[in-house]
Amino acid sequence: MDSLTGKQRILHAYLFKPKNPLPENKSLLMVESFYGGENRYSSEYQILNQAGIYVLSASPRGSAGFGRDFAAMNDHDLGGNETLDMIYVSRYVADKLNIPSQRVGVFGMSHGGYETMRLMTFPGEVNGYKAKFPFGFGIETAGFCDIIWQHHHSNIPDWTALEAGDPVKDSLKLVDRSPITHADKITGPLLLIHGDHDNRVDIGGSQFMADKLKELGKTYRFVKFPGLGHGIKGVENNRKYYSECFDFIESEVLNK
Structure with missing residues (x-):
């Protein structure tokens, strides 16, 4: 409920539909975990649509484009x-x-990479509310699985302090909301993608989750991009990125 109006809030979202969707028994929906819901062109959405995949782009609380208070x-x-x-x-x-x-x-990427892992390992309750959805698979790019570690190994520690809280005073909450803490609850295979020269979200943000999933015997792939910073940039890197994504989806989702 909106504390100012007393009315129920409505979240903004776009559903991008492929012109030629995959057959019904192989239909796929991919949900952007954060940074969605914006009225803009996205080459990523279009590429996924061209592959026959539905794409959901929503604006959860904290998104940009709906005013300072909502952000x-x-x-x-x-x-x-x-x-x-x-x-x-x-x-x-x-x-x-x-x-x-x-x-x-x-x-998702960056904050979205974190949110991807959070959604796939969500323990079932937060802020006194229970919720559940067993995502079948995930693709995270340049994300972090340990909030406190991210705070101490990023070039923007002020961001984690604002978004997550104080790493000392709020340490118990930050540990509980770190995906690596609940890695055993992961709901499906996970593809982790990270550049090894990322100084905003160090590659350890993905490496630790890969190591933990290996220890737990869970299905995952970890793809490193040598020399790449934060995000996927450049034609060849993008080719590799989408090749890895579609190969992962085909082998770990469609052919299972």
């Missing part, structure tokens, strides 16, 4: 209400499209 709604609540929003909207759209959860994937 601040996840301050000190990283992995909290924004995660609940994405669970609710994913479940709603998957039901509308009649796509089973095992063929619903979540993807």
Whole structure:
């Protein structure tokens, strides 16, 4: 509920539909975990649509484009209400499209990479609210799985302090909301992608999760991009990125 108006909030979202969707028994929905819901052209959405995949782009609490107050709604609540929003909207759209959860994937970069792992390892309750959606697979790029470690190994520690909280005073909350803490609850195979020269989100943010999933015997792939910083840049790197993504989806989702 909106504390100012007393009315229920409505989240903004776009559903991008492929002109030639995959056959019904192989239909896929991919959900952007954060930084979605903007009225802009996205080459990534178009590439996924061209592959026959539905794409859901929603604006959870904390998103840009809807005013300062809305953008601040996840301050000190990283992995909290924004995660609940994405669970609710994913479940709603998957039901509308009649796509089973095992063929619903979540993807994102940076904060979105964190949120991808958070959604796939969500323990079931946060801020006194229970929610559940077993995402079938995930693709995270340049994300972090340990909030406190990220705070001490990033060139923007002020960001984690604002979004997540104080790494000392709020340490118990930050540990609980770190995906690596609940890695044993991961709901499906995970593709981790990271540049080894990333000084905003150090490659350890993905490496630690890969190591933990290996220890737990979970299905994952970890692809490193030599010399690459934060995000996927350059024609050849983008070719490799999409090649890795589609190969992962084909082998770990469609052919299982």
